[in-house]
Amino acid sequence: MPQHPAAPQHPAAPxxxxxxxxxxxxxxxxxQHPAAPPHPGxxQHPAAPPHPGxxQHPAAPPHPGxxxHPAAPPxxxxxxxxxxxxVSAPLAPPVEHGAGTGAATLAVLLIGxxxxxxxxxxxxxxxxRRVPTAHISLxxxxxxxxxxxxxxxxxxNEHSEAQYRLARRTCGFAARNFLANGISCIVDxxxxxxxxxxxxxxxxxxVGPGLLPVVLLPGLEIVLERNAERSGNRRLSDEEVAxxxxxxxxxxxxxxxxxxxxxxxxxxxxxVLDDVLARAIASPPTx
Numbered sequence: 001m002p003q004h005p006a007a008p009q010h011p012a013a014p015x016x017x018x019x020x021x022x023x024x025x026x027x028x029x030x031x032q033h034p035a036a037p038p039h040p041g042x043x044q045h046p047a048a049p050p051h052p053g054x055x056q057h058p059a060a061p062p063h064p065g066x067x068x069h070p071a072a073p074p075x076x077x078x079x080x081x082x083x084x085x086x087v088s089a090p091l092a093p094p095v096e097h098g099a100g101t102g103a104a105t106l107a108v109l110l111i112g113x114x115x116x117x118x119x120x121x122x123x124x125x126x127x128x129r130r131v132p133t134a135h136i137s138l139x140x141x142x143x144x145x146x147x148x149x150x151x152x153x154x155x156x157n158e159h160s161e162a163q164y165r166l167a168r169r170t171c172g173f174a175a176r177n178f179l180a181n182g183i184s185c186i187v188d189x190x191x192x193x194x195x196x197x198x199x200x201x202x203x204x205x206x207v208g209p210g211l212l213p214v215v216l217l218p219g220l221e222i223v224l225e226r227n228a229e230r231s232g233n234r235r236l237s238d239e240e241v242a243x244x245x246x247x248x249x250x251x252x253x254x255x256x257x258x259x260x261x262x263x264x265x266x267x268x269x270x271x272v273l274d275d276v277l278a279r280a281i282a283s284p285p286t287x
Contacts, residue, residue, distance in 0.1 A: 100277075100278050101274050101278050101281065102278075103130060104131075104281060105179065105184050106184050106212060107179060107185050107186075107210060107212065108184075108186040108187070108277060109200075109203050109211055109213040109214070110122045110186055110214055111191045111256075112188070112215060112248070113190055113217070113223055113244045114190060114230075114236050115222070115224065116217060116261070117226060117266065119137050119139070121216060121270055122186045123135045124266050124267070125270040125273055125274065128270065129184065131184060132183040133184040134175075134178045134183055135188075136174055136175060136185055137188055138167055138171055138188065138189040139189075141171055142163060144167075150163045168202055171187050172205075172206025175187060175206075176206075176208065189203070191203070191213075193251050194247055194250055200213060212281070212284070213285070214259065214273060214277065215251045216259050216273075217248055217249070217251065217259070218260055218262040220241075220245050223241055224241055255285050256285055257285065259273060
């Protein structure tokens with residue numbers, strides 16, 4: 001032991017494997033890393049030798065600071081989010097007199113009894129506008145429920161009313177999304193004037209105050225004739241059709257525009273509807 005006075009300065013010396021490596025002497029501090037004989041100081045930090053002291057930052061060599069943040073967060077425009085317009089925003093710009101609804105972006109609610117032709121007229125009007133326009137049928141949306149569909153023909157109860165409310169909210173959300181993207185929309189529904197629970201108030205709340213309601217109300221004989229051409233759960237009994245038509249007569253005196261299309265074909269009815277809507281845009285009805 002007296003022959004090795006320098007031994008206390010190298011606690012790693014008991015490992016004879018360190019001696020045959022001539023690269024060790026230039027770095028006396030490497031004795032603190034017994035597992036690093038081939039490359040002093042590099043055993044734990046392969047990239048650190050060119051920069052003494054970097055051994056204290058093992059995660060930094062490739063790209064300092066990049067480890068905790070592998071990717072930037074996705075931009076909002078890539079998430080598919082569609083902003084909705086505020087409910088107080090106007091839905092239609094002014095339209096020149098005599099030009100119909102023109103290129104106005106607007107939301108329409110076409111009301112009428114079963115057999116009034118509202119779905120056919122609404123689709124025809126939407127297809128022939130000069131600007132993008134969507135048609136939303138509440139009956140179609142209600143029938144998205146396959147198993148467990150609460151058919152109103154079996155009696156109006158809490159289940160049919162709940163599904164109606166759900167369908168109306170779904171239609172309202174779809175309408176507002178279309179409007180937010182510059183697409184007009186027309187929704188058709190058999191809204192009763194004597195049922196405020198499922199009446200105009202709900203549509204105004206879900207679509208917005210700019211909604212333009214129009215009533216399509218032909219004579220009873222026309223409604224009965226058209227209903228007879230239906231099939232499935234869309235066809236009602238003559239008694240039901242007569243009862244619904246009678247209740248719809250309550251829209252007279254309501255202040256809403258009413259179109260009697262008893263003698264009109266689909267093309268003519270759609271044209272009259274466009275003229276009525278143009279007047280409604282210029283002087284919105286109070287409802």
